Amino acid sequence: MRTAPDVQPSANGAPRPDAEDALTALVGLVxxxxxxxxxxxxxxxxxxxxxxxxxxxxxxxxxxxxLRPLLTLAAARLCxxxxxxxxxxxxCVEFIHTATLLHDDVVDESDLRRGQASANAIFGNKASxxxxxxxxxxxxxxxxxDGSLEVLDILCSASxxxxxxxxxxxxxxxxxxxxEAQYLEVIEGKTAALFAAATRVGAVVAExxxxxxxxxxxxxxxxGIAFQLVDDAxxxxxxxxxxxxxxxxxxxxxxxxxPVILAFARGDEAERAFWRxxxxxxxxxxxxxxxxxxxMHRHNTITDTIDRARHYGDLALAGLxxxxxxxxxxxxxxxxxxxxxxxx
Amino acid sequence: MRTAPDVQPSANGAPRPDAEDALTALVGLVxxxxxxxxxxxxxxxxxxxxxxxxxxxxxxxxxxxxLRPLLTLAAARLCxxxxxxxxxxxxCVEFIHTATLLHDDVVDESDLRRGQASANAIFGNKASxxxxxxxxxxxxxxxxxDGSLEVLDILCSASxxxxxxxxxxxxxxxxxxxxEAQYLEVIEGKTAALFAAATRVGAVVAExxxxxxxxxxxxxxxxGIAFQLVDDAxxxxxxxxxxxxxxxxxxxxxxxxxPVILAFARGDEAERAFWRxxxxxxxxxxxxxxxxxxxMHRHNTITDTIDRARHYGDLALAGLxxxxxxxxxxxxxxxxxxxxxxxx
Numbered sequence: 034m035r036t037a038p039d040v041q042p043s044a045n046g047a048p049r050p051d052a053e054d055a056l057t058a059l060v061g062l063v064x065x066x067x068x069x070x071x072x073x074x075x076x077x078x079x080x081x082x083x084x085x086x087x088x089x090x091x092x093x094x095x096x097x098x099x100l101r102p103l104l105t106l107a108a109a110r111l112c113x114x115x116x117x118x119x120x121x122x123x124x125c126v127e128f129i130h131t132a133t134l135l136h137d138d139v140v141d142e143s144d145l146r147r148g149q150a151s152a153n154a155i156f157g158n159k160a161s162x163x164x165x166x167x168x169x170x171x172x173x174x175x176x177x178x179d180g181s182l183e184v185l186d187i188l189c190s191a192s193x194x195x196x197x198x199x200x201x202x203x204x205x206x207x208x209x210x211x212x213e214a215q216y217l218e219v220i221e222g223k224t225a226a227l228f229a230a231a232t233r234v235g236a237v238v239a240e241x242x243x244x245x246x247x248x249x250x251x252x253x254x255x256x257g258i259a260f261q262l263v264d265d266a267x268x269x270x271x272x273x274x275x276x277x278x279x280x281x282x283x284x285x286x287x288x289x290x291x292p293v294i295l296a297f298a299r300g301d302e303a304e305r306a307f308w309r310x311x312x313x314x315x316x317x318x319x320x321x322x323x324x325x326x327x328x329m330h331r332h333n334t335i336t337d338t339i340d341r342a343r344h345y346g347d348l349a350l351a352g353l354x355x356x357x358x359x360x361x362x363x364x365x366x367x368x369x370x371x372x373x374x375x376x377x
Numbered sequence: 378m379r380t381a382p383d384v385q386p387s388a389n390g391a392p393r394p395d396a397e398d399a400l401t402a403l404v405g406l407v408x409x410x411x412x413x414x415x416x417x418x419x420x421x422x423x424x425x426x427x428x429x430x431x432x433x434x435x436x437x438x439x440x441x442x443x444l445r446p447l448l449t450l451a452a453a454r455l456c457x458x459x460x461x462x463x464x465x466x467x468x469c470v471e472f473i474h475t476a477t478l479l480h481d482d483v484v485d486e487s488d489l490r491r492g493q494a495s496a497n498a499i500f501g502n503k504a505s506x507x508x509x510x511x512x513x514x515x516x517x518x519x520x521x522x523d524g525s526l527e528v529l530d531i532l533c534s535a536s537x538x539x540x541x542x543x544x545x546x547x548x549x550x551x552x553x554x555x556x557e558a559q560y561l562e563v564i565e566g567k568t569a570a571l572f573a574a575a576t577r578v579g580a581v582v583a584e585x586x587x588x589x590x591x592x593x594x595x596x597x598x599x600x601g602i603a604f605q606l607v608d609d610a611x612x613x614x615x616x617x618x619x620x621x622x623x624x625x626x627x628x629x630x631x632x633x634x635x636p637v638i639l640a641f642a643r644g645d646e647a648e649r650a651f652w653r654x655x656x657x658x659x660x661x662x663x664x665x666x667x668x669x670x671x672x673m674h675r676h677n678t679i680t681d682t683i684d685r686a687r688h689y690g691d692l693a694l695a696g697l698x699x700x701x702x703x704x705x706x707x708x709x710x711x712x713x714x715x716x717x718x719x720x721x
Contacts, residue, residue: 082541085544166536166539203507
């Protein structure tokens with residue numbers, strides 16, 4: 034249950050054609066803005082201290098489809114914005130995301146990220162923490178340059194909420210008695226808060242009425258929840274291997290995600306003893322992952338997790354309702370399908 | 378050469394009476410503001426996620442003399458400010474400082490901080506990184522509430538510079554060929570940048586002319602450099618034990634501080650081979666610290682480090698020159714002596 038990684042490049046696997054099409058359509062709509070955003074990202078991650086751009090490039094330049102900045106760019110265009118401020122704010126969003134990934138890799142002791150060795154495995158935990166701090170500060174500098182206290186408020190609050198979600202995840206880690214409500218609180222913080230802020234600032238730069246900003250925020254928040262639910266389901270799915278990742282990473286780390294919470298809640302006493310042994314006591318044997326998967330299938334917890342993702346995806350789509358039909362609206366709706374369809 | 382810790386509570390040792398008096402005088406001048414700042418700090422470190430205030434309290438509530446926020450409070454009063462904004466900004470400064478300490482303890486694998494077990498030793502690296510992120514975000518939220526883009530700019534830039542200084546420290550760590558210039562760049566970033574920002578914002582809230590803001594910034598920057606120089610000298614001084622800390626922590630971590638840089642530069646080939654073995658190759662034996670101390674004494678590198686601190690202390694005092702004599706000016710001048718006198 035790490036912070037939602039960015040979507041995989043298709044080279045690493047073969048996302049469903051229709052899902053991939055949705056992302057391509059969105060990129061196509063804002064291609065110039067995205068190029069400008071990428072140039073800004075490269076320019077603003079520079080520092081006389083060479084290790085900073087080296088390490089940042091490992092995450093920022095390589096891989097990743099820029100899903101969150103794409104949301105900012107498309108939301109601004111959906112709101113009829115014709116200026117350039119959304120480019121800088123999209124870069125902010127990506128910097129915040131990258132900083133949380135760097136810190137998340139440290140805290141998770143992960144050794145893989147986007148199918149490559151994680152930054153902390155190559156550069157060490159020390160460098161990952163400090164370069165993450167640098168990117169956070171850079172994000173805030175970009176916001177200050179933008180000059181809107183409203184935007185600063187949205188993204189600062191999101192940053193605090195992300196940290197709260199990550200700490201809560203740590204608190205309930207290895208606790209099989211965690212509830213679905215606690216799990217939702219975690220993913221609303223660590224993942225959905227930045228999606229929500231990313232889309233809301235699109236409406237804010239366009240100076241749209243509060244109701245539209247709130248609708249776009251709701252789109253982003255529910256999309257983020259759906260995205261993380263699918264991510265946590267994928268960790269136990271054969272799909273994961275097609276995407277170039279390993280099945281069961283969360284299991285081995287003792288992470289309590291929804292597929293586990295539901296299996297624990299629906300299991301008998303023997304099953305609960307199993308979950309406690311492997312996730313609380315972290316005493317895992319070779320056959321345990323296969324047994325865990327069989328329990329999840331018996332109780333339909335992976336499909337139920339994906340069903341919940343679809344529910345939040347529907348709520349995300351409802352957030353687009355106030356907006357007139359246009360290519361941006363269609364593309365943002367497509368992204369919901371893109372996120373949910375990864376799990377099929 | 379960790380980020381400058383806050384000054385020791387006198388209970389842990391016995392700072393020189395005259396030095397301690399300077400701090401007492403400063404606190405006495407801004408006691409009401411400091412109390413308000415402390416209340417705000419406690420209020421704003423709360424979160425529904427209980428681990429956050431628990432961990433933050435470990436650093437914030439316990440120990441520490443609030444040197445940096447005191448500088449903000451006194452600088453604002455020196456500039457004739459009569460409002461309340463400096464209280465919130467002083468709290469920001471302390472939050473940023475605490476966040477960097479939390480991240481610094483992680484990266485240093487330190488197990489002691491202010492004579493107590495460090496937060497990461499008790500709560501784990503994961504929690505320290507994430508609560509540090511939360512406190513950074515809280516600091517920026519407090520600045521947004523203050524509403525001054527100029528203040529935001531000063532403190533965001535300082536945060537980026539701190540991270541750059543910390544990364545540079547990492548890069549030159551264990552490299553005995555590091556230069557004094559590189560060392561100065563490190564401490565200007567990791568320590569002096571926040572001192573400089575803390576004092577500058579005092580002038581900014583008082584809406585004083587740029588020249589006064591720059592003078593106070595120069596006071597803070599040079600005070601910060603002096604403070605860190607003394608800190609790095611103290612690590613090799615018997616004074617350190619009186620302050621309740623261990624002699625040679627930096628040595629054992631292979632940190633390259635000025636007393637070492639000067640000893641390496643002034644040593645013969647046999648001495649350089651010694652420094653390379655113990656600091657680059659990290660092969661240390663029991664008698665090595667004593668030998669290192671004897672080499673430093675032979676080449677006067679500890680006293681020379683303190684002499685340099687005194688030089689920067691004089692530059693700090695020069696930053697106070699534009700201001701008319703008043704109790705605040707006297708107290709801020711006393712703080713320079715307080716910082717330098719720790720090393721006697």
